[in-house]
Amino acid sequence: MKLLRFPRRSFVVLWVLSIQLVLCRMGVFAGDGTKACKLPFQSESESKALNNLEPLANQNFTVDVTVNTSSYRYVFQVCGNAGGVPGAGVIQINLKAQEKPTVIGRYDSTKAIGGSDWVMLIYSNGDPYDNHCNKEPRKAIIMISCDKNTEAGKLTVVLEDNKKQNDCFYLFEMDSSAVCPVVQSRLSAGSIILIIGFCLVAIYLIGGFLYQRLIVGAKGMEQFPNYAFWVEVGNLTADGCDFVCRSRNREEAPAYRGVTSEALEEEPEERDDHLLPM
Incomplete structure (x- = not known):
C-alpha cells in the first residue's frame, strides 16, 4: 500500500489554520x-x-x-x-x-x-x-x-x-x-528638584565610596569621598560665620588700665656707637 505524501508546506499551513481557528473560537x-x-x-x-x-x-x-x-x-x-x-x-x-x-x-x-x-x-x-x-x-x-x-x-x-x-x-x-479616571501627577516643581537632588547625592556617595575603596584602596573613614574636605567643613563654616557676623574689634585689649596700646609698642633701638672712643 502506497502512502500519500503531502508537501511539508501544506502541513505548516494546516497547522497554522488550526491554531487560528482555536484561538478565534x-x-x-x-x-x-x-x-x-x-x-x-x-x-x-x-x-x-x-x-x-x-x-x-x-x-x-x-x-x-x-x-x-x-x-x-x-x-x-x-x-x-x-x-x-x-x-x-x-x-x-x-x-x-x-x-x-x-x-x-x-x-x-x-x-x-x-x-x-x-x-x-x-x-x-x-x-x-x-x-x-x-x-x-x-x-x-x-x-x-x-x-x-x-x-x-x-x-x-x-x-x-x-x-x-x-x-x-x-x-x-x-x-x-x-x-477609572486618569490620575495626574501631583508633584510640584520643588518636589521634583528635591528628588533630583537626593538622587545626585546618592550617586555621589555611592560612586565616591566605590572609587575610594576599589581604585584608591582607602580603608575606614577615608573611603568617604572627599573626606579631608568634609572634615574641615565645620571649621571653615565657623571661621566664615565669625568673619561675617561678629563686628567687635579683633585687637587684644591692654593688660592694664590707663596704658594705651601705643605705649606698649616696641621703642626703636637707640644706637650709641658715637660714644665709643675713636
Whole structure:
C-alpha cells in the first residue's frame, strides 16, 4: 500500500489554520475592538465612553444564574460576538434545555453613556419576548463601574425588568479599571528638584565610596569621598560665620588700665656707637 505524501508546506499551513481557528473560537484574536459597535447617533461623548472600554474588547464575560428550577448562563462581550453568536452583545443560554441561545442585545444598536468613573453600555434590538413586555425586542444594560484593583471584574445580573408592557430590560453590573479616571501627577516643581537632588547625592556617595575603596584602596573613614574636605567643613563654616557676623574689634585689649596700646609698642633701638672712643 502506497502512502500519500503531502508537501511539508501544506502541513505548516494546516497547522497554522488550526491554531487560528482555536484561538478565534476562544476570542483571543482581536477584532475591530469598540469600533465594531454601531451608534445610532454618533456623538463625541459616546465615542469617548466606548474608547474607555477598549481594554475589555474581545473578551467573553459569563455568569450563571438559577431562577426557581431554571438555570441560565449569560455571556457578555464589548462590541463583539458574545459566545460566538454573530452580532450578539449579550446572550442567554438555558442550561437545562437544548435550544439555541437567546440574543438579549446586539452591538449594532448600541448606546454608551459615560461618567467620571463609570460607563453605561446599552444593547438594543434583541430577540422579542415570547409573552412579556408586549413582545418587544429585548434590551441589555451593562453598568461598568470603576475599580482600580481589577482589570475586569465578575459579571453579575442585577435584575430582569419584564413585569410591564414596554421598555423592559436586563440589568448587568461589573467592575473594571478601564473606566477609572486618569490620575495626574501631583508633584510640584520643588518636589521634583528635591528628588533630583537626593538622587545626585546618592550617586555621589555611592560612586565616591566605590572609587575610594576599589581604585584608591582607602580603608575606614577615608573611603568617604572627599573626606579631608568634609572634615574641615565645620571649621571653615565657623571661621566664615565669625568673619561675617561678629563686628567687635579683633585687637587684644591692654593688660592694664590707663596704658594705651601705643605705649606698649616696641621703642626703636637707640644706637650709641658715637660714644665709643675713636
